[in-house]
Amino acid sequence: MDSAANVRLNKGELFAFSFLVVPMAVIGLPLAIYIPPFYSGTLGLDLAAVGIVMMLARLADVVIDPFIGRWSDRTRTRWGRRRPWVIAGVVVMMISSIMLFMPQISISNLYLFAWISAIYIGYTLIEIPYGAWGAEISGDYHERNRITGSRQMFSLIGLLVAITVPIVASQSGDHGTAASRTSMAALGIITAVMLPICATVLFRFVPEPSFHHTEPIAFRQGLRIALRNGPFRLILFTVMLGAIAGSVNAGVAILFLEKVAGLASSQSSLLIFVLFLAAVVGSPVWVRVGGRIGKHRGVVLAGIVSLCAFALVPAVIYWLKPIAPEWVFPALLAIIVVQGLTSSASPILGASMLADVVDLDTLKSGEQRTAFLFAFLAMVRKIFEAAGVGIALPILSWSGFNASGSVNTPFALFMLTAMYCLVPLALWVGCVFIVAQYPITHERQQRLRGALERRLARRAASRLAVEPRVMPAD
Template identity: 70%
Template sequence: MDAGPIGAHKLSRWQLFTYGQLVVPMAVIGLPLAIYIPPFYSGTLGLSLTAVGFVMMLARLSDVVIDPFIGRWSDRTHTRWGRRRPWIVAGVIVMAISSIMLFVPQMEVSNAYLLIWIAAIYLGYTLIEIPYGAWGAELSEDYHERNRITGSRQIFMLIGLLIAITVPIVASVMTGGGGEKSAASREAMAWLGWLTAGMLPICLILLLSSIGEPKVGYSTPISFTDGMRIAMRNGPLRIVLLATILGALAGSINAGVAVLFFEKVAQLGPSSSILIFVLFFAGVLGSPFWVNIGGRIGKHKGIGVAGFISLFAFAFVPVIIYLVKPAYPGAVFPAMLVITLIQGFTIGAAPILGQSILADVCDLDTIKSGEQRTAFLFAFLAMVRKIFEAVGVGIALPILGWVGFNPQSSTNSSVSLFTLTAMYCLVPLVLWVISTTVIWQYPITHERQARLRAALDRRILRRAARLE
């Protein structure tokens, strides 16, 4: 199925649905990889927690290294089925098999077993994620339509995260645990594994049967070195890159200590899982709003407005902990719930409008480089994001250890608890403010993007005329 030239038509609601829904199984398995695999393989299956952490780090590093290669190879793939679809099909096969092997182990596990299958599932994820993101960026040349495409993807991503949170609870109840079994039990992990493996081929068929790939109209391959040099001279890309680095650091530091903060500082107990669910649910409700706002005031300003609203609310966390909690401890959860609702409503803005911005940056890069290399730029940005996400965790946890914080103790010092609060809120807050300020300077408006597309279309026509 051939979609024809980029931007030849506006995607129907069904096409938006079938494009976005592929991320549901990816989100269903993606969240457990981060929060359930360590307790599952250490607590339930008996491996050393230290060894599990080391294995996961090795697997993640292998994933980071391969990102740019997958992007570059996808850009230069030419088959009768397109450039992106063969890679996505391969990724679905790899991910479906490895999700079963990782979450429903059929034999006695070892460190080597974990390394093989977690590396495989990361590989499958990358084989899908990079070509899939590039495909979405190429589906339209229109400034507003790109917001609709990335908005669809983000809504389904949040739905997948909600499913990932809910499934272990349902599995515990359905298997006789009454909701008391660990979220990392064999039963819960098996449900996640089989659900992912079952959903992936169904979602793939829906995608392939409804969405075609645009024709490549303008592309002259250049060397990797020349390509990187041109990319680093791309001013808008540098802005996106810096904002991504700061945002990844902030998000990683915040997420890496969030559970510890809820348990040791806010002392919310089981109620913290409600906050996580509310965060993602509010994100689903808010995503269409940010698609619309990005089209009205500009994508970068939409991210800025959402960011500053979210950060204003998040800045009240220390107030709740140090002023409200000592006087009215029962008010901590309602106050945190209000903050979470505000943050959740705005959580979709940056992923939706940021990915749409990157599609516009790719137009400029094509003009400057002569090669249509959307997947490579998506992969390069993903690699940078993953590196600084790892750096964030590598900063936060050692600092907590250095000040004497003990996650197994109920009597940590005031200094260590303040440091935990700083890692959860204050440090990310500063980084997010800088990141939001940086993206506010992004120069490609709706009008400039239209001029870029017109210039690129003229080059495509001239090239076609020379080849005739």
């Protein structure tokens, strides 16, 4: 049984493994940013109802996360543990992306609920086994940064594709809106076409890691062990705060940029494009920073720099805009560049940190359950993402904000500013403080991995010793 402790992927394998996140990112961005204005502004559904529907759909998806993780960990097929689940997710996402982004029948809240629920489930069927696959490929501290860094780079490429399509659509005279029927349909088609191609490349060129036999434990016992894992709890708390902050911020981003900042649709789309382009540029930097100063310190450093820049948004709106409105776009562009350059630190180093925590969990629980831990965090993240969009949009509706109107009250615009900036800012400060307490350094991870490899080797030797030997025939 080969050890994953020092496995290093070559560039071709790294490309093949990371390629799948491109279509997932292409569809993931619109779910967060474009679905609310598309179904409320373009298709005419009530804004508060859209927020509630998205929250309920997210909560419906949450229920299946731990089961997918647990079943994936315990799947045994000739094709591996993770591949069958990824195939199922690809099929579900191909169908639901077309139905959600290219609606051909009368639109209703029930239609939105059905197909956004389906696409969330398909996404989960891919995300959890795929994430576990990546965490198990290598046990090396730095190689894990490299794998998550590559995956983040390809994810950002997908996000750039997702934001470029609306920019092109808004410039082509398609009613001047980023969330138009044309741009949404293009995103749905791109996703449906790319998913099977990227999955085929993954299956062809990246072998699944060797499975180490471990003893299964009961669900409740495993959950108690996970919640007693100190580093895992810290990651859990940051996921809670970060998910609700990101959901609130992303769910109203387009509305804020156009209704409060007064930017044109093309300028709003350009800002988001620059955000992700800067993130691509910054990604390799954070892989190196995490290797030099430690993963959690890299996240803290990036968080402090990003929050200092984002805290300037209210000054741009309430001080700069009244006296020099022509400088609002350049000022927000500068803030976005800083945020973009630092934004990759958390997904790259955070995912690598979770892979290290899985080693500690395997030592404590005795079971290799990478997908379960990924699924548990995904479940928590989705609950808080659902809470974010389910709270923010109804609050805006209560404040009198009109997404399709050209005039809103100062109070409604202030509430939109609070949802975009002030509330997320406070929550992200909490995230930075929690991450600073994370205890697994490079040296401790090496000790953990060494102890885990020795335990797995002893278990394998023990199994070989008790297995009956087949005597050769005379």
